Amino acid sequence: MNREPVRTQALTKVFYDESRGQVRAADEVTLSCSEGEILGLLGANGAGKTTTLRMLSTVLRPSSGKAWIMGHEVRDAPEEVRANLGFYSASTALYPKITPRETLRFFATVNRYPADRVAGRVDHLIERFGLGDYADTRVEKLSSGMKQKVSIARTVAHDPPVLIFDEPTVALDVLNAIELREIIADLRGEGKAILFSTHIMSEAEKLCDRIAVIHGGRILATGTLDELRETTGLHYLEDIFVRFAGARNAGSAERENAG
Amino acid sequence: MDLRQIWILYRHEVRSALRDRSIVVMSIVIPLVMYPLLLWGTFAAMNFVEGQAERLTSRIAVQDAPPAHRDWIDSLSGMGGVSVSEWMDDEASARESVARGRMDAFVRFESPPAEGAGLEQNFQLRVLYSAARDRSERARSQVEEALVLYRGAWIEGAREDLGISDPEWSGFAVVQEDLATPEEATRFLLALMVPMLTLIMVALASFYPAIDATAGERERATWETLMTVSASRGSIAAAKYLHVATFGAMGGLLNVGALVLSLRWILAPVAGPEGVGGGGLPLSTIPIIAVGTVLLGLFVAAGMLVFAIFARNFKEGQAAITPFYMVTILPAIFLQSPDIELTNRLALVPVINLVLLLRSAIGGSLALGPGLLTLASMAVTVVLAVTFAQWVMRREDVLLGSAGAGLWEFLRSHFLRRKGKA
Structure with missing residues (x-):
């Protein structure tokens, strides 16, 4: 039994950039996420959230x-990792020429959901996400709200224990964003371990059980909102974030000056 | 690689592609209807032109015709579609009439040149016509034809006057005998035409699926969705490759099939069974054409994917694949001379060897050695191309679209810079 479905240890990604040389986009990131928990990855643009996810x-x-x-190491068993994972982001779009039903069937099957239960799972998801009237209409003909629902259904098509949402509300209007957050909260209720990255403070405050502040590729602090308030003596998450990010920037500047 | 996963991914790719209008048109409809439309269009155009020509009468004016040669004017008038009149005006006005299209040709009898003056009643014809007008050009040709016939009859009469007998007259004759059957003549033409068109169709039919499976995924933002499914990178690459190869080979095979049916159903009723050489391709060549087309599809698919994988959108994809497309089909176009045959050396040159193989097979001159060498060498080329395509498609920077502008930039950064750094 995996008590911590998601766990990282000093996870690092170094890119080579022509103009900047070596860039540490994620720098020794260590975190974990439990069943039925939403861990928020809070950071500004370019902080290393997407690279980590x-x-x-x-x-x-x-x-x-x-x-x-779920106990599978990402380099050693990437296919098993992906079979236990649902990944949703603004850059994971749907195939426009197939229908929601075909979409769900494809993603459930290719992600190794038991073949004899795929049809039942697809019907269940169509009902749960209210896709019944559009289940056999091509995705390209759906409204953006319906596409979003199909996209979430696609993410959970194979019923994975771990879900990753990378800035999922970034392109949504207010109502769709609220609906999405409600769905994510429901998924937590089903015992999913959820990683949720955002740069919107209010979103992290409302949704996340724990928050990891990431800046410059490093995790600067992790804890519940109350724990972070206690650590910093500040009330608002925005102030807390600025405190950590500011301290990190000052430290980097000092090291550069000393160098 | 997991065969079940490859099959699931392959079906998904093909289903999406079959619902894309541009892919269906380029990969299925065009290969299928090209020959019927081409043949039908050609016949329709020929009938139209003939009909138009038959309805037109050439207006020819003749001046200074000597009474001794009135027969020539009669034979010209009797050609059908010709109206001959005598011109009473001067040459300048005749020139103007021809130039303005009021008359199609003006013919004037003149004295022969000095060397021909010895022949009694000899003459030369001056023909004024306009090459800028088809009708005038046709009138000139009719004048010339009537003169050739008239000259033949004149010489025949002179021969009889001189007492030259028929056998003497026909000395040093040439008797021609064409040993080729109508089927063989048809095969000769098909051997020149089919391999090149098959290659073009395979390349055309692979073109859009290759871009859609790579740059299209990036443009639609479905690439990352696909990268997070529980299938290995190798399986994803294999499914995409098989998908493109399927469309390429299918385009080529449909094209050949359409040619055979067109010859049987469209050309035969018009030209008669003799005219199409018994109906087109001999059955024995079909398996060779099928194997050759599939090998072409497999090779072209690998090449196109390697070039298209770096593109971030459809436009970049088209620009990336076009050079490969041209490099693939241009040599085949230059090989149109029937003198070039499949030799052991040419059997080692990819694509060209298959074009020549198909040509030899259709023409009935395929030798076993070069044929087997071609199939073996092409199979090795396909394996190498697929291995290279798989290697490229598994690279992280390629998957993320950060590998640079294209294949050459990618190879430079992976080999030259790495060596430089070391």
Whole structure:
């Protein structure tokens, strides 16, 4: 039994950039997420959230460090990792030429959901997400709200124990964003371990059980909102974030000056 | 690689592609209807042109015709579609009439050149016509044809006057005998035409699926969705490759099939069974054409994917694949000379060897050695191309679209810079 379905240890990703040389997009990231928990990854744009989540979803290969999803290490068993994972982001769109029913069937099957239960699972998801009237209409003809529902249904099509949402509300209007957050909260209720990255403070405050503040590729602090308030003596998450990020920036500047 | 996963991914790729109008048109409809439309269009155009020509009468004016040669004017008038009149005006006005299209040709009898002056009643014809007008050009040709016939009859009469007998007259004759059957003549033409068109169709039918499976995924933002499914990178690459190869080979095979049916059903009723050489391709060549087309599809698919994988959108994909497309089909176009045959050396040159193999097979001159060498060498080329495509498609920077502008940039950064750094 995995008490911590998601676990990373000093997970690092180094890119080579023509103009900047070596860039440590994620720098020794260590975190964990339990069943029925939403761990928020809170950071500004370019903080290393997406890189970390892409390493967890095996889209990127870590330069060093380790990460486990349901006990499977991302470098050693990437296919098993992906079978236990649902990944949703603004850059994971749907295939426009197939229908929601075909979409769900494809993703359940290719993600190794038991073949004899796929049809039942697809029907269940169509009902749960209210897709009945559009289940056999091509995705390209659906409204953006319906596409979003199909996209979430696609993410959970194979009923994975771990879900990753990478800035999922970034392109949504207010009502759709609220609906999405409610769905994610429901999924937590089903015992899923959920990693949720965002740069919107209010979103993290409302939804996340624990928050990991990430900046410059490093995790600067992890805890519940109350724990972070206690550590910093500040009330608002925005102030807490600025305190940590500011301290990190000052430290980097000092090191550069000393160098 | 997991065969079940590859099958699931392959079916998914093909289903999406079959619902894309541009892919269906380029990969299925065009290969299928090209020959019927081409043949039908050609016949329709020929009938139209003939009909138009038959309805037109050439207006020819003749001046200074000597009474001794009135027969020539009669034979010209009797050609059908010709109206001959005598011109009473001067040459300048005749020139103007021809130039303005009021008359199609003006013919004037003149004295022969000095060297021909010895022949009694000899003459030369001056023909004014306009090459800028088809009708005038046709009138000139009719004048010339009537003169050739008239000259033949004149010489025949002179021969009889001189007492030259028929056998003497026909000395040093040439008797021609064409040993080729109508089937063989048809095969000769098909051997020149089918391999090149098959290659073009395979390349055309692979073109859009290759871009759609790579750059299209990136443009639609489905690439990352696919990268997070529980299938190995190798399985994803294999499914994409098989998908493109299927469309390429299918385009080529449909094209050949359409050719055979077109010859049987469209050309035969018009030209008669003799005219199409018994109906087109001999059955024995079908398996060779099928194997050759599939090998072409497999090779072209690997090449196109390697070039298209770096593109971030459809436009970049088209630009990336076009050079490969041209490099693939241009040599085949230059090989149109029937003198070039499949030799052991040419059997080692990819694509060209298959084009020549198909040509030899259809023409009935395929030798076993070069044929087997071609199939073996092409199979090795396909394996190498697929291995390279798989290697490229598994690279992280390629998957993320950060590998640079194209294949050459990718190879430079992976080999030259790495060596430089070391």
